[in-house]
Amino acid sequence: MQKLVRFAAIGALFTMLLVGCQSNTQRKNYFIDRGTYMVENHYRAQGSDERIRFLFFHYTAEDFNSALKTLTDENVSAHYLVPADPPQKDGKYVVWQLVPEYQRAWHAGASAWRGRTNLNDTSIGIEIENKGYQENILGRIWSPYNAQQTELVIALSEDIVRRYSILPQNVVGHMDIAPHRKLDPGPLFPWKKLYEHGIGAWPDQATVHKYLAMRAKDEPVDLLKLQNKLVAYGYSIEANRTNDIESHSIIAAFQMHFRPADFRGLPDAETEAIADALLEKYGSNP
Ligand SMILES: [Zn+2]
Known part of the structure; x- marks a missing residue:
């Protein structure tokens, strides 16, 4: 057992020496001189992402x-x-x-x-x-x-x-x-x-129609449900069942973006169906 450990240690030492030899010639390419100190930038972490989202x-x-x-x-x-x-x-x-x-x-x-x-x-x-x-x-x-x-x-x-x-x-x-x-x-x-052109989101019309067809004729829009769906998509609002100024401006913004033919900020079935279609396609705000 001890012999094995010693053998492994020698192996590791040998590898280190070998890497050390290589580093003299190859690794100097990874150094950046910043005037008062040097930076070694060979290694790349996997845990990183873009700052711009x-x-x-x-x-x-x-x-x-x-x-x-x-x-x-x-x-x-x-x-x-x-x-x-x-x-x-x-x-x-x-x-x-x-x-x-x-x-x-x-x-x-x-x-x-x-x-x-x-x-x-x-x-x-x-x-x-x-x-x-x-x-x-x-x-x-x-x-x-x-x-x-x-x-x-x-x-x-x-x-x-x-x-x-x-x-x-x-x-x-x-x-x-x-x-x-x-x-x-x-x-x-x-x-x-x-x-x-592959920029931004848009609902699929077929999905919007699917959600509209699922409603009973003249079924009123549940404002709280609609508000919660807009929050799930990304808008910031306290869902509160009333179409106060805050709620109204968010519904109007959503309509201006996704249904510009009517952006009066009134809750209606098509607006809710568009929100449903977007959530189905792009998922909820995590
Ligand atoms: Zn602006």
Whole structure:
């Protein structure tokens, strides 16, 4: 027994010597000189993941030059600013990067999504030049996003989502994460088109119809159930059975995102069926 142990020890020593010999020539490639000390970076831990988990869209509510000024002063910022009519360089649309992706931009503010807060820490923010809405006697008239701008938003987002493996349900709007304060990027943002390019979530129509068909005709919506489903999907609300301002703004944000034809914030069967279809496809907020 003792002999075996000694033999194993000699073996280990021999291996160490061998590795030691190799290290003189090969392992010096793993050293980084940081001036006052050295770093050895050969080994990689398996327990790690991306800091960036979310992608949030905003509209600027002002023109490009004003937005550029606002987003480069010391109060608010975003990683990217997409012009309404992006210029081209070498046949490609140009986006303005204002904050490097490894740094935090200040775009989310007080917000929550899927049980997380301090969302600036873990997100990329894209501001898109768009006036938002204008009030007139008929109500709010929302500004559309044009085709070239959308093409650029898609190219940029596809790249970000791929590089950080951002889940579809984690690509949302400012209105989704701060529904009591924000309406951007509004009901005309092309979520479905982005989904068709692999960016963000969208319910399958067949599943929405399945859930609608499961209801009795004229069955009223149970507001508490709907609120709980929106919480399960990611929205932050205390479910309380009443469609107070908080509840109303969350239902409206959800509708602006997933059913922009009617986003009055009223609980209805189709809204609940869309929530069901999304939960079935993407799962509940863990
Ligand atoms: Zn915003």
